Amino acid sequence: MSTTLKAEKLLTIRFSEVDSMNVVWHGTYPLYLEDAREYFGALYGLDYMTIYNNGYFAPIVELNIKYHKPLRYGMLPKVVITYRPTEAAKIVFDYEIIDTTTNEKTLTATSVQIFTDKNQILMWDNPTFYTEWKKAHNLI
Amino acid sequence: MENLIEELKKEIIETLNLEELKPEDINADSEIFGEGLGLDSIDALELIVLMEKKYGIKLKDASEGKAIFRSIRTMAEYISKHRTK
Numbered sequence: 001m002s003t004t005l006k007a008e009k010l011l012t013i014r015f016s017e018v019d020s021m022n023v024v025w026h027g028t029y030p031l032y033l034e035d036a037r038e039y040f041g042a043l044y045g046l047d048y049m050t051i052y053n054n055g056y057f058a059p060i061v062e063l064n065i066k067y068h069k070p071l072r073y074g075m076l077p078k079v080v081i082t083y084r085p086t087e088a089a090k091i092v093f094d095y096e097i098i099d100t101t102t103n104e105k106t107l108t109a110t111s112v113q114i115f116t117d118k119n120q121i122l123m124w125d126n127p128t129f130y131t132e133w134k135k136a137h138n139l140i
Numbered sequence: 141m142e143n144l145i146e147e148l149k150k151e152i153i154e155t156l157n158l159e160e161l162k163p164e165d166i167n168a169d170s171e172i173f174g175e176g177l178g179l180d181s182i183d184a185l186e187l188i189v190l191m192e193k194k195y196g197i198k199l200k201d202a203s204e205g206k207a208i209f210r211s212i213r214t215m216a217e218y219i220s221k222h223r224t225k
Binding site for chain 1: 181184199
């Protein structure tokens with residue numbers, strides 16, 4: 001049994017995020033994606049502090065970004081973040097950034113996080129709290 | 141054992157999307173991590189799922205896993221001894 005967990009976060013483009021070509025600098029986007037992750041986490045109870053308080057870190061080990069169209073200062077984009085179910089001890093998210101004025105997709109991305117303990121040792125198995133979280137959301 | 145080794149090569153290619161590799165390109169005795177196949181510890185997380193789903197083997201301990209995942213042959217040897225399906 002599986003469901004799709006998804007959230008949408010509106011972005012505000014800061015003036016300082018635009019580069020000399022008048023578009024949002026490519027290095028800015030990982031921060032937008034992180035904002036979306038935090039928003040998703042708060043919404044569904046998979047936030048960084050919950051992970052931390054259960055004794056784990058969840059660092060990013062993979063980030064894949066495709067830039068389809070530029071974003072410019074003044075545009076009103078949103079990030080759509082979708083949890084991708086996985087059996088491995090990973091958190092995988094897919095992202096789309098959409099210009100809410102035209103509904104055009106400007107970016108797609110995927111991130112992979114793994115779990116480490118507080119000594120930064122890689123967890124091979126899903127932490128119990130994470131398995132419980134998946135069950136609570138009908139993901140397994 | 142040889143059949144299991146061939147099966148594992150295919151499974152690993154599929155599980156980890158190693159599309160550029162063919163089973164015959166993989167030496168059963170090469171290191172899976174580092175020099176040989178060039179996989180990393182994050183890839184091991186998928187191998188763990190493979191072990192559990194396909195062979196019914198639950199690995200808990202990373203230090204134990206290191207020896208098991210040394211090469212395709214060591215994996216096959218471990219699976220043939222401990223498989224529950």
